[in-house]
Amino acid sequence: MSQTAAQTANRVSLPAHAAAGRIAFQGEPGAYSHMACLDAFPAMEPLPCPTFEAAIAAVKSGEAELAMLPVENSTYGRVADIHSLLPDSGLFIVGETFVPVRIHLLGPRGARLDQVEEAQSHAVLLGQCREFLRSHGIRPVIGADTAGSAAQIAREGDPRRAALASALAAQINDLEVLAEDVQDASHNATRFLVMSRRKIEAEPDAPHVLTSFVFEVRNVPAALYKALGGFATNGVNMVKLESYMVNGSFTATRFYADIEGHPEQRPVRLALEELGFFTNEVKILGVYPAHPYRDTVRPAAAGR
Numbered sequence: 001m002s003q004t005a006a007q008t009a010n011r012v013s014l015p016a017h018a019a020a021g022r023i024a025f026q027g028e029p030g031a032y033s034h035m036a037c038l039d040a041f042p043a044m045e046p047l048p049c050p051t052f053e054a055a056i057a058a059v060k061s062g063e064a065e066l067a068m069l070p071v072e073n074s075t076y077g078r079v080a081d082i083h084s085l086l087p088d089s090g091l092f093i094v095g096e097t098f099v100p101v102r103i104h105l106l107g108p109r110g111a112r113l114d115q116v117e118e119a120q121s122h123a124v125l126l127g128q129c130r131e132f133l134r135s136h137g138i139r140p141v142i143g144a145d146t147a148g149s150a151a152q153i154a155r156e157g158d159p160r161r162a163a164l165a166s167a168l169a170a171q172i173n174d175l176e177v178l179a180e181d182v183q184d185a186s187h188n189a190t191r192f193l194v195m196s197r198r199k200i201e202a203e204p205d206a207p208h209v210l211t212s213f214v215f216e217v218r219n220v221p222a223a224l225y226k227a228l229g230g231f232a233t234n235g236v237n238m239v240k241l242e243s244y245m246v247n248g249s250f251t252a253t254r255f256y257a258d259i260e261g262h263p264e265q266r267p268v269r270l271a272l273e274e275l276g277f278f279t280n281e282v283k284i285l286g287v288y289p290a291h292p293y294r295d296t297v298r299p300a301a302a303g304r
Helices: 003-009 032-040 052-061 130-135 146-156 167-173 223-233 266-277 293-297
Strands: 022-026 045-049 066-073 092-100 104-107 118-121 139-142 161-165 176-179 189-196 209-217 238-245 253-260 279-289
Touching: 022 032, 022 052, 032 045, 032 066, 032 092, 032 167, 032 189, 045 052, 052 066, 052 189, 092 293, 104 146, 104 167, 118 146, 146 161, 146 167, 161 167, 167 176, 209 223, 209 266, 223 238, 223 266, 266 279
Parallel strands: 022 045, 022 066, 092 279, 118 139, 118 161
Antiparallel strands: 066 189, 092 189, 104 161, 104 176, 209 253, 209 279, 238 253
8 A cells, every 4th residue: 555545544534623723742743643643634733742641731722623642552552641641631532543653763864874873762662673773783762752852863963873763753853764664563553542622423323433431340359250241241342451550559440441333332332331330430431433444454254
């Protein structure tokens, strides 16, 4: 698939009033979140923010219409802090998108790969390039983020120091690509959630709908097993389930889940009702179309 075709396939469909104006992201220009904004909403103006909290606040205040938040990476796992921010953000999930993570080694103009002694980037990205760094004897250096590291390397102009970042970061900071596609895994991709202060839900009869929610089980034996039983008996596919502590407590655990289906569909409604019997709270964060990228990575059925 060509880059143009991939970008077109990656776009997220929303009502015109929601897909206009600004879209906030965490990081500096050239970040992978910036790329996600450009791919999914090419007509919107990307708004860089220093933190995830600032991106959320920009939407809540009306400075931006949407926020693009990374939640998980196929190689590294979930993005820290995001799941704990979502329930109390005051925003709704209205879509998702995926960005294949192509990581490049970027250096000042005129630098060569054999000169590079250390590479700087976000800790998550460094963890996705361990084999490349090890094989070239390059020392990893943790930076605040990917695009910020690229900007720092551009300012320093030291051929012994490079950044691990996107091609967009190279273009913005006038850096040279010393090595392309240095990620360890070819399937490397990051999932992003599109957040809005408006509650925009997919239609009940729409195909391929996801429902995201959080819940807390009661502190009793087999509570989680009983809480999830309704999804199995009603044939509802749960595609994601993660746990994290609440307020630093080792006994209070909150779960984040993605399921296939709409809450108004009978199997989903029954499963959520049964979930409610064994939990202290169930909070739906969004009901939105599943991105077509999921079909490209879905494993083939066994026995064919």
